[in-house]
Structure formats: structure tokens, C-alpha cells
Amino acid sequence: MHKYVIKRLLMLIPVILGITFILYSIMTLTPGDPVRMILGDGATDEAVEQMREELGLNKGFFEGYVDYLKDAAHGDFGKSYRTREPVFNEVFARFPNTLKLASSAIAISIILGVLVGIIQAVHQYSILDNIISGITLICTSIPDFWFGLILIIIFCVNLKLLPASGSDHWYNYVLPAITASMGYTAGTIRLTRSSMLEVIRSDYIRTARAKGTDERTITYRHALKNALLPVVTLIGINLGWQLGGTIIVEQIFAIPGIGTLMIGAVRSKDIPLLMASVTFVAVLSSLINLGTDILYAYIDPRIKAEYSK
Amino acid sequence: MSDFNTTAVVDAIPVHKYKKKSQAYVIWRRFKRNRMAMIGLVLFTIMLIVAITAPLYIDYDKDVITQTISMRYQGPSLAHPFGTDHFGRDIMSRVLWGARISMFVGVGVVAISLFIGSILGASAGYFGGVYDNVIMRIMDIVLAIPGTMLAITIVAALGGGIANLLLALGIEQVPKMTRIVRSSVLTLKRQDYIEAAKACGTGNVRIIFKHILPNAIGPILVQATLTVARTIISIAGLSFIGLGVLPPAPEWGAMISEAKTQLMNYPYLVYAPGIAIVLTVTSLTLIGDGLRDALDPKLKN
Amino acid sequence: MEEKLLEIKDLCVEYKTDEETVYAVNNLSLSINKGETLGLVGETGAGKTTTALSIMKLLPQKIGFIKKGTIYMNGQDIILKSEEEMRKIRGKDISMIFQDPMTSLNPVFTVGEQVAEVIKLHSEGKSKEEIEKRVDELFLMVGLPAERKTEYPHQFSGGMKQRIVIAMALACEPQLLLADEPTTALDVTIQAQVLKMMKDLKDKLNTAMILITHDLGVVAQTCDKVAIMYAGEIIEHGTAEDIFEGNFHHPYTVGLFGSIPDLTTKSKRLHPIEGLMPDPSDLPHGCRFNPRCPKCMDICTKAEPREYISDGHAVKCHLFSDDSSEKKEG
Numbered sequence: 001m002h003k004y005v006i007k008r009l010l011m012l013i014p015v016i017l018g019i020t021f022i023l024y025s026i027m028t029l030t031p032g033d034p035v036r037m038i039l040g041d042g043a044t045d046e047a048v049e050q051m052r053e054e055l056g057l058n059k060g061f062f063e064g065y066v067d068y069l070k071d072a073a074h075g076d077f078g079k080s081y082r083t084r085e086p087v088f089n090e091v092f093a094r095f096p097n098t099l100k101l102a103s104s105a106i107a108i109s110i111i112l113g114v115l116v117g118i119i120q121a122v123h124q125y126s127i128l129d130n131i132i133s134g135i136t137l138i139c140t141s142i143p144d145f146w147f148g149l150i151l152i153i154i155f156c157v158n159l160k161l162l163p164a165s166g167s168d169h170w171y172n173y174v175l176p177a178i179t180a181s182m183g184y185t186a187g188t189i190r191l192t193r194s195s196m197l198e199v200i201r202s203d204y205i206r207t208a209r210a211k212g213t214d215e216r217t218i219t220y221r222h223a224l225k226n227a228l229l230p231v232v233t234l235i236g237i238n239l240g241w242q243l244g245g246t247i248i249v250e251q252i253f254a255i256p257g258i259g260t261l262m263i264g265a266v267r268s269k270d271i272p273l274l275m276a277s278v279t280f281v282a283v284l285s286s287l288i289n290l291g292t293d294i295l296y297a298y299i300d301p302r303i304k305a306e307y308s309k
Numbered sequence: 310m311s312d313f314n315t316t317a318v319v320d321a322i323p324v325h326k327y328k329k330k331s332q333a334y335v336i337w338r339r340f341k342r343n344r345m346a347m348i349g350l351v352l353f354t355i356m357l358i359v360a361i362t363a364p365l366y367i368d369y370d371k372d373v374i375t376q377t378i379s380m381r382y383q384g385p386s387l388a389h390p391f392g393t394d395h396f397g398r399d400i401m402s403r404v405l406w407g408a409r410i411s412m413f414v415g416v417g418v419v420a421i422s423l424f425i426g427s428i429l430g431a432s433a434g435y436f437g438g439v440y441d442n443v444i445m446r447i448m449d450i451v452l453a454i455p456g457t458m459l460a461i462t463i464v465a466a467l468g469g470g471i472a473n474l475l476l477a478l479g480i481e482q483v484p485k486m487t488r489i490v491r492s493s494v495l496t497l498k499r500q501d502y503i504e505a506a507k508a509c510g511t512g513n514v515r516i517i518f519k520h521i522l523p524n525a526i527g528p529i530l531v532q533a534t535l536t537v538a539r540t541i542i543s544i545a546g547l548s549f550i551g552l553g554v555l556p557p558a559p560e561w562g563a564m565i566s567e568a569k570t571q572l573m574n575y576p577y578l579v580y581a582p583g584i585a586i587v588l589t590v591t592s593l594t595l596i597g598d599g600l601r602d603a604l605d606p607k608l609k610n
Numbered sequence: 611m612e613e614k615l616l617e618i619k620d621l622c623v624e625y626k627t628d629e630e631t632v633y634a635v636n637n638l639s640l641s642i643n644k645g646e647t648l649g650l651v652g653e654t655g656a657g658k659t660t661t662a663l664s665i666m667k668l669l670p671q672k673i674g675f676i677k678k679g680t681i682y683m684n685g686q687d688i689i690l691k692s693e694e695e696m697r698k699i700r701g702k703d704i705s706m707i708f709q710d711p712m713t714s715l716n717p718v719f720t721v722g723e724q725v726a727e728v729i730k731l732h733s734e735g736k737s738k739e740e741i742e743k744r745v746d747e748l749f750l751m752v753g754l755p756a757e758r759k760t761e762y763p764h765q766f767s768g769g770m771k772q773r774i775v776i777a778m779a780l781a782c783e784p785q786l787l788l789a790d791e792p793t794t795a796l797d798v799t800i801q802a803q804v805l806k807m808m809k810d811l812k813d814k815l816n817t818a819m820i821l822i823t824h825d826l827g828v829v830a831q832t833c834d835k836v837a838i839m840y841a842g843e844i845i846e847h848g849t850a851e852d853i854f855e856g857n858f859h860h861p862y863t864v865g866l867f868g869s870i871p872d873l874t875t876k877s878k879r880l881h882p883i884e885g886l887m888p889d890p891s892d893l894p895h896g897c898r899f900n901p902r903c904p905k906c907m908d909i910c911t912k913a914e915p916r917e918y919i920s921d922g923h924a925v926k927c928h929l930f931s932d933d934s935s936e937k938k939e940g
Contacts, residue, residue: 012447014450015449015450018450018451019448019450019452019453019454022450022451022454023454023462026462026463026466027462027466030466030467031468032313032466069680088377088717125672137591137594137595138587138591140590140594141456141538141542141586141587141590141591141594142583142586142587142590143542143546143549143562143583143586143587143590144546145545145549145562145565146545146565146579146582146583146586146587149568149569149572149579149583150564150579150583152572153572153576153579157572157573157576170361198502202713203708203710203713203714204713204714204715204716204717205716206668206708206714207708207714207715207716207778208716208727209668209700209710210666210668210700210701210705210706210779211700211701211727211731211778212696212697212698212699212700212701212702212728212730212731212732213697213731214697214728223717225718226716226717226718239453240455241456242584243455244454244455244456244457244458245456245457247457247458247461247550248457248546248549248550251549251550252569252818262458262461263461263465263550266462266465266466272559274462276457278454278458278462281458282453282454282455284457285453286453299718300717300718301717301718301762301764302717302762302764305762305765
């Protein structure tokens, strides 16, 4: 088990190298000069040259990348071109907002998704099952930004119950969390339902019935633990995606999270800030996936045996 | 008990007279029985016809992009069933024209990612070894970057517009397509008829394109349909934050974005383009799910 | 006097799907005495498993229905029992062993937990220690070391898993054991071991057993009585001697034996039964076997034959309608 975890952690190193390289290439090889963007069109050539020097932009493509890696190895991920603050100061300042949003959205999707999914599976083919199937299908097809706007129209414009923007109070997160969770909740419901139905049809559930076990125990003890395996994976992937995927929701509700930070960095060609924010999210979601896989081992003894090899 | 020295297994294949039917026909018959999938197909066909024939009854210059400030913010009426926007343009014409953009980009993205993904995935799965490892590790790295972030970075770096959007979303989808094609190829590679083709001295490229890919078409088709659906949402999302299709083109997400500023006063502006997205994506999802069930009836109850 | 344990009369079971109705079991009657072993033989799709599932009342929900008939267990009709009453019977009075041991055990619980569950369900008031002690006993009984009860199913081989399933089925010393092809999924050598063990245990516990199989060799080794099933009906039944050595048989039974390779007589080739099982959603008129029967007569396509019984050996075939030997209606 330890060996497996260490191996997975080591595999993160090439991933980090790869991500930074891809982003560095995209940002430096495409048109647009960050210095001109910062100083504006009226800047003198000397001023521009001086700033290039300061920011280390006068180096060649590979030299620049290698220098970046060298500094990064010493814990220096560079300073934002615009604020001149170490990039991770900004990332860490923004991250709690994104985390609040992503984790509350995931919490909603887990609780609602698993519960509704089980109810649907237990009442397969009933009217309830069909109605929920229809709703989840449409929910997976609604773009989150549009859904967010509709929620704003209902709750902020018409009912005047909740604020449309801000990030200081818990109620600021109600609409964003619902918006961000909608698609994931629908996905979790669909997967829980189909996974439960598959498990309920399996031979070992028939064995349990043949033992005289009651339906309740069969559903919640024998079937659920097996049916949750794929759901756990999905939740792990969702959480990883959420951290990087709340960008648009952050935009609608004006939440200063990693997403807004990243969009700002992209627009102003703030290379170190962009690399830091994207890499941070990517590594974090890889770690979450690793966590999911470890959790998996605790639910399914077969997987645990495989990891221990 | 005298004569039974040996154990016999008396077993026969159950029933059915085997009529000769092509695989595609069988799948189509199963698909046809699926009511939801057929609803999706009909809905999508209507949308597709609307998208293709839009130029016949809508004049792009006159109806879609010409600004008539005197006509702005007209509520829904007979002349303008969905009303007019902040430039006085007819929302219905724009929404119908928007179908062209969304479907074109959606299908284009899938075509690009499928083309690159098939080459990478098929070769990786077929040749295996170090080559396979290198390709798949690169794909893992690309996959590790959250999709929206990657697309935003590329579009932001290259600038907006349909071509760059195609490229950005295409790259985002390549790893998934590569994985699907590769796993199909891996299972097919071990089949006897591939061994037989090899034994006949058939070349690698020919085996991949003639024998393997056509047989892997099922899961690829399902994935492609669902990817078009997801991509239509992504295009709208990028356009919504101002990084996708450039104005004045009537892209659905861009229209919602423009409507956003007038949410308090003219909320009706956001309804039509949003519903258009939901209908298109739902129809594609229904088709994709139906295809999957038709291809693998075991999955359905 | 032998005591009747289970008696099924005129059982009809249908499976209904959107597209068709499958007539899986048609007017089936059979009975079994305490401690007896009945072999239920037939091709795949003959309705053997459906019969067993009907006795357990475990037919697939919303698809499988008992249309007609009675199933008396110790004089009480099971069909009239509520689901709750059935739960008390399942695993206690009647147990079932399924075909594939690889998938019969829940992968996320230890095998000990799974055996303990059945004891817990049917013996109220037993302490934890008593239950664990009983699990240990059962493991020893089926030839497994008791300390392996803390392991998970994936750590056992197919034969060992089937032993665990058997331990589970016998845990409450049921009066009737339904064994649905218990050895088909196992290697031939393991098959013999498991079969012998089952026979010994059932003799020890005086359990009656319905052994479902398509393997006539297995039947010859273990069964007191044999019933041959075809297209949802029992077309011949009698003692094992009647079936294996009797001098009159249903043409289908003759066909079954003809498809067994025989080492004692020299024969150039096997004689498989021509044709396939009829589509159970569209059964032939008259005798179900008529399209494949080498001795098919006019009447066979028109009227369903009745059972002709001689000394408890019953055959359902028109061939014997002129037979002068004593015959009674079944």
C-alpha cells in the first residue's frame, strides 16, 4: 500500500513538468507581449527593455523555461508581472473561496445524488423513476452559466431572497453552490441508479435473498457498498474538476476565486501567475484522485490486494 | 447402473432461427424501439434541418447582425416571437442562426479530436511498448490540466474566433478520444481475425484502418455523439466569458452573456438561447445513450 | 412409510417482457420425500432453474409470475405465503445453491460474515460467540480451515467458494436443499469432490435435495429419483433405476442417453438429438417434443399426451397409449 502511494506521488513529477511546459509554450510562443500590456502603448523602448530584463523575458525559450524550473525547485515560483507579489501568495489568498464553492457543490451532489439514485433504483420503472430520469437528463444538458442566471432571476430579481454577488457570507455561496453542483448531482444520480441496478441483478444479491435477508438489508448493506465503488471514483473526479471548473460560476457570481485569478492572468499574459494557478489546481486534483483510489481500497478488498502487490 | 461410464453434457443453444441480418440493421432496430432515443433523434433532425436551411429564410446581414436601435428591447410579439435585443436585433433569427454555429463547431471539434485521437490511439494500442507508453503519458499530462482551464488558456493566447475555438476545444478532447480508440484497439488486437490478417501478411496500417477501426466504431460513435453535446456547452461557456465566438456572430453563449447585463430589466433575453442549448444538448444526449444501449443491450435492464 | 416433504402440482410459470411471454414451466408436478434426492434433468432452457426459483419464490421481480398450481411444503402451500413468511423459510427450511460460485458471494464482505449472516437471520437469541462457533463448525464440515473465515471471496478458488456456499446453505440444517448445477462451473476433479461432500452432508443431516443438472453421470451417482424436463414439462419420471435401466422411455430420454459417449459398446459416432429446443414463447401444438421426435405420429402434433404410469415410472408420450400394460391416469 505504501509503495503504491509513493509510486503515485512520484508520478506527479513528470505531470507537473509537463503541465508547466505546455502552459509555458502556449504563453510564450503565441503573439502578444506582456510588457507592452503592462506598460501600455505609450511606453518608451528603454522602459520596455528594462522591464523585459526585470521579468526575465529577454532570455530564449528554453533558457527561460529551465531558469523557471531551477527557481521553482528552490521554492520560488516567480512573481506576478502585475502585482509583483510571489504568485503563491495570490493563489493561496484566492483558493479558500474556490474551495468553499467546490466543496459545498460536491457535498450537495454526493448527498442528493446518492440518495435520489438509490430511491430511483429501488423504485425502478415507477412514475417517480421516470420523472427523476427526465429531470436528471435535462440537468446534465443545462449550461451552468445559464442555470446560474435563471437562479438569479428567480431568487435575486423576483423573490429578492439572496444576493447575486459577493463572497463574504455563507449565503453568498448558496446560489453559486447550487449552480456548480447541478450537473454533478445529475451525473451522480444517474451513475448511482445504474450502478445499484446492476448490483441488484447480480448473483450475490440473489444469494442474499436465498438466505432470507430482508430487502432493506439487501439494499443498504449488500448492494450499496458494491454500488458505491464507481460512484466514489466519480466523486473524486468531480471534485478535481470542480476546483478547476468553477471558473464560469465564479464569473457569474463575482466570486474572487482561482478561476477569476486565472482568467485575469491569461488576459494580461501573466505567465508565472497562470502557471502557478493552473499547476496548483492540476496537482490538487491529482492528489484528490489518489485519495479516491486509496478510499477505494478500503471499500473493496480486491483492490486493496492489488495495491499491495 | 451400467452404461454410464462417462459424463455427458447435454446442452444445446437455445432456440431462435437465425435470420441473416446486418449488424447495423439489428442495432437500428434496437435503437428504434427506444422511445427516448427516437425523441432525441427526431428533435436533433429538426434542429439540423433548421441549421442547414436557415439561410433560405433568414438574411444574415439584414436579420441577424443589423442594429436598429429604435427597435431595441421589444418584448415577445408576433413579428418577434422572442423579442429583440439591446441592438434591436430579432432574437429568433439570431437563435436559429446560432444553431449553425454551435453545430458546426461542435461537429468540427469532434472531427478534429477524433482524427488526431484515432491516429494516436490506434497506433499506440496497436504497436504498444515504449511508443504506447510515451503517447499515453503525454495524454495523462494533458488530462491533468482541468479542461476548461486548458481551453481558456489556448483561446486567450490565440485570440477568439471560430478557428481558434475549434483548435482549443479539439485539443482538450484529444486525450479522451485517444483513450477510447486505444482501449477498443487493445481488445480487438487480440481477436483471432486480426491474427489471421497478420498471418496473411497484411500491413500494419492496413490492419489498423481496414480491420480494427471499423470494428471499434461503436464506442467511438457513442463518445463522439456525447462529445458534440458537451462541446456545444463548452463553446457557449467560453463565449459567455468573452473568449469564444466574436460578436456580432449570434452564438448562444455570447447572446446570454450580452443579455446578462440587462437581467434586472429584460430577463426574457436569456431564455431563448438557453433553451436552444438545452434542447440541442438533450437531443444529442438521448441519441448517445440510445446508441450505447443499442450497441450493448446487456447494459440495459 | 415415507413422508412427503414437498409436493408441486400443476405449476405454471411465465416470464413476461415487453415483447413476449415466455412459458417457462407448464403444468409441472413433482414430489419429494424427506431425505430423498431427486435429479431434475434437462437441457438449458427446459425450466429447471425456474422450477427451483419458484419453490424459493425468488422469480425475477416484475417479470416472472406463478400463474397456476400449488407448492406444498410440509403440507402448507408456499405460493400463499407472504414475503415475510417466505424470508423465514428461505435459508432455514429451504436453501439454494447457485450455479456459479465465482459470483455467488458478495465481494466486499468476508466469507465468515456471509456464513454468519444466515445463522443470525434464523436463530434468534444466539450470542455472537455461539454464532462464530457455528461458523467454525461449518467451515470444518465443508473441509475448510476455520481461520480462513476472515478472508474475502477473491482469495478463494472456485471449488473452495462453492464449499463456502454449501456451508451457507446447510448452516441452518434445512429440510430441503435446491442445488442448481452446483458443480457445472468447477473443474472435473473438483466436481467429484464437491459432489461427494454434498451427498455425505445431506445424508448426515437427512436433508432432501433437488439436484438440477444436465449431467446424467452426476445423476447416476447421487439421485434416488429422476425427473426429465423438456420445454417446461416433466416428460418422464421414476426411480433412478427406472430411468437408467427401465425398458420403456420417452423418445427424448432415449435421445439424451444416445448423446452420451459409451465406452462399453463400439459405436462410430454419437447420436445427438436433432434440432433445438422450441422457442418457449411459441411452443409447438400437441406434444412439445414432436418437431424433434424420431417417432412422431399424427396424434402428436394434435393432442397433448397424458402421463402413462407403470409402477411409479411415468412417461408422457402417445407411444404408450396402446400399451396393454397397466396404466393409470396421472
